Amino acid sequence: MHWADHTAMRLSKQYDSQVIASGITPSGEFHIGHLREILTAEMIHRACLDAEIDSEYIFIVDSMDPLRRVYGFLSEEYQEYIGYPLVNIPAPNPDGTPNHEGGNYANHFLQPFLEALKEIGVHPKVVMNHETYDSGDFATKIDLAIQNKDKIHEIIENISGRELPEEWFPYNPIGSDGSMDGVKVTGYEIPYVSWIDRHGVEGRSDIRKADGKMPWRVDWAARWGIHGITCEPAGKDHGASGGSFDTGIPICELLGSKPPGKMVYEWIQLKGSGPMSSSSGNTIGPIEALNLVPPEILRYIIARTKVKKHIDFDTGPSLFETADEYERLVSNPPSGDNLNKKKMVARDTILGSLRLSQVNRGDDPSKSIAGVSFRHLAMLAQIKSNDQDIWDSLNKSKHINGEPNLALIGRLSRMRNWIEGAHFPENARIKIQEKMNDENKEKITKEQRIFLLSLLTKLENCVWSESQISQLIRDTTKELEINPREGYVALYLLIIGRDYGPRIASIITELGKEETIQIFSKSF
RNA sequence: GGGUCUGUAGCUUAGUCAGGUAGAGCACCGGGCUUUUAACCCGGGGGUCGCGGGUUCGAACCCCGUCAGACCCGCCA
Secondary structure (H helix, E strand, O other), rough: OOHHHHHHHHHHHHHEEEEEEEEEEOOOOOOOHHHHHHHHHHHHHHHHOOOOOOEEEEEEEEEOOOOOOOOOOOOHHHHOOOOOEEEEEEEEOOOOOOOEEEEEEEHHHHHHHHHHHHOOOOOOOEEEHHHHHHHHOHHHHHHHHHHHHHHHHHHHHHHHOOOOOOOOOOOEOOOOOOOOOOOEEEEEOEEEEEOOOOOOOOEEOOOOOOEOOHHHHHHHHHHHHOOOOOOOOOHHHOOOOHHHHHHHHHHHHHOOOOOOOOEEEEEEOOOOOOOOEEEOOOOOOHHHHHHHHHHHHHEEEEEEEEOOOEEEEEEHHHHHHHHHHHHHHHHHOOOOOOOOOOHHHHHHHHHHHOOOOOEEEEEEOHHHHHOOOHHHHHHHHOOOOOOHHHHHHHHHHHOOOOOOOHHHHHHHHHHHHHHHHOOOOHHOOOOOOOOOOOHHHHHHHHHHHHHHHHHHHHHHHOOOHHHHHHHHHHHHHHOOOOOOHHHHHHHHHHHOOOOOOOOOOHHHHHHHHHHHHHHHHHHH
């Protein structure tokens, strides 16, 4: 059974209806790591719906979280905003300076991410956490937390093993300058928390407003109750023993609610360069990823991997493999009855992955079949600049019959992006040689050499079309009575520097007469 | 130091929760097709399930130990 279906089953035994949640702090550019958070939750949500379990999926944006430091992509001017809720500070310009007309910081990073989610078929109910504070929905929990301040203090110290300062308080008010840093609580009388800030200014915060927030570990536990969350997969950082999940459970209970069960997912790493991090620039954004691969394959990458396994996201060769694997499975899904238990489980797991990879819930996976492997399309896209030529070629090779479908058109345009970008795998790249290198010259026999020279004279005076060129190659091998294979190998060595490759006549046609002849004449 | 997760074929992995003959794909090798598209079709080899013990009629699966990797215990998906 697929992990999402399994989780859905488990949840249905505990609660009648589900609220599945994700939570992310919009402190910088979103990356595909965040996509795992979102998709893990969203797939469980879909699995619930598919099992006819009532379910809602919410995405809580931690817009009240303070700016913790000046990240690498920000200018020094952000120093003054440290400690401010992200929703209250200006968005950065591309150069990192604050843009006072550009809306707030949280939204700046959130909006493009939501756009990407739409394309991936994720339509969450978005909850801006600052609005939950501002609406007063947090007030009861804040009051309870303050009343139980010592117990919460103890829970955090005991479970996380970390010492909290004496003056620790389960509510951080915003001071006179807008920052939560250096604000000391001096008293509490419902609904006001009074304080003195680092400038010596005194004031009070209304717990029914966004005048402050609870610290992370308490905030998280409180919101489980406020939204009635039954499942919130958490990154393994939160899942560690003594981490915020472990402290959240008793705190949530203390605040009068039933916590969700613990569920922890592994991180996505960029192959070879460790965990993703916006500050180190070691990141691929969801938008960038969508420019390379179709959304269903992005979903498939998450769906096919068990939650507790880490994913190496590799924009190179293994992306080809995964994409082709998807294509294969979709066009030829596992089936059959009378299987033993293990095979049935395996079959259902794969079918589950395909089902959950669909952009729209309930879509027939076969609609996303492009009918061509990524590898093959990559090759065509490199040797043919005109899309129509590619459709013609695919018709000729019987990959498609007639006009290309939408899936295929979208795939080709992404393929062209991929090829142009830095992420395209080198071994799939076709490199046209300037001339034959010495190493390859040695590989060539005398007959092959004669073949190439003879072909050259024919090419100089022919009509430049693929069928003509193809014909000339075959004619020449016949005339010289050499094995056609030998002739092709010689041509491949000459033009792309390897002894095999895609249909050579296509490449030559695409190169044009002048350039082709150049390669020939520079080589001999 | 304390803890969590992961370890199955060269690579990616299914199967571990409910013990019952280790199963795929990629890659590789061989064959076919033949106008050589890196396409397509057929076949094949390849696994002491990290290691050691225990429980059991029977262990990849349960228990104990051990090794390796990743991560957490301030903030991070």
